[in-house]
Amino acid sequence: MVLADMCKVYRRAFTLGPISLTVVEGVTCLVGPNGAGKSTLFRLAAGVDRPTSGSVRLETDGGQGLGYLPQEPQLPGPATCEEFLHYVAWLQRVPRQRRFEAVELALDQVRLSDRRSSRIRELSGGMRRRLGIAHALVHDPALVLLDEPTVGLDPRQRIGLRQTIGQVGRNRIVLVATHLVEDVRGLADRVIVLNEGAVVYDGDVPGLERLAEPDAAGDTDLERAIAGLMGDSA
Structure with a gap:
């Protein structure tokens, strides 16, 4: 999936982008606070909405478009x-x-x-x-969109579902929107952090942990790094 200078503007009240990304096979976790643009990015990836400018393209050799699991199926x-x-x-x-x-x-x-x-x-x-x-x-x-797939599950169920998602991501693009830090650690080949409509981090989990700020909220380096990128302090 290729996002080329993609931008979505909602009556000047909120703007997502511009964003340029290439999302490849594997599990990519999309993280950000409420209002950061995760749902907007999902709608654009699914073709439900069209970008104000730029483009979103699904470029693969196989597969039949996309599959989508909403938060409350x-x-x-x-x-x-x-x-x-x-x-x-x-x-x-x-x-x-x-x-x-x-x-x-x-x-x-x-x-x-x-x-x-x-x-x-x-x-x-x-x-x-x-x-x-x-x-x-x-x-x-070719593309699977999963919106908060482990919310409401007990710890054992979350572990089992993460194993399933990891297997699914071996041969297709899987984009997971989540608020749960344990999902990021247990799932992500790649992490994209959104804040106020902009990509503030794009990389792997170890790289994200290295951005941890000592005075940010959280009990682990991963929590502190995500909180710091979102502007949350202890």
Whole structure:
């Protein structure tokens, strides 16, 4: 995904950018305070909004566009996992002859093959989040957008979901918006920190930790570095 001098202006009340980035395969965590522009960047990446200037392009050799998991996915409780994914595959225009294979692969990728016949309402919170990721993967997208995927999960569920996301990011672009420092440490191949519509950091976790300020809020170098870039002091 290539962002070239991309800028989005909202009636002069908020401006995102200009931003120039190339996001490659792997897991990129998008971090920033409320109002920093994370949701705006997601909408632009998904093609829901168009930039005021510049461009956003998805440049890959494979994949079928994008998959998106919102923070609060609406899943049909009475349906089984398999039924739901077959419906999503149909919506995403996966050819009939490939749908069974696509559903099986998506279930396997999120470790839900043994729950294919379970009704969604019977799943735990962590399983429902994993099914949401399967919904975003079933049509083999090149870009996957995950908005706060671990919010509301207990520590064990978060660890399991992070493992799933890490596996998904091995062969596609995964962009994760998160407020949780443990997600950044456990997931990110790359971290992009936004503040007031601008990119204030773009790099890996060790590089981010080296920016930690002693008087910034937080208990670890990673927390202090992110807080410092956001302008939060102890």
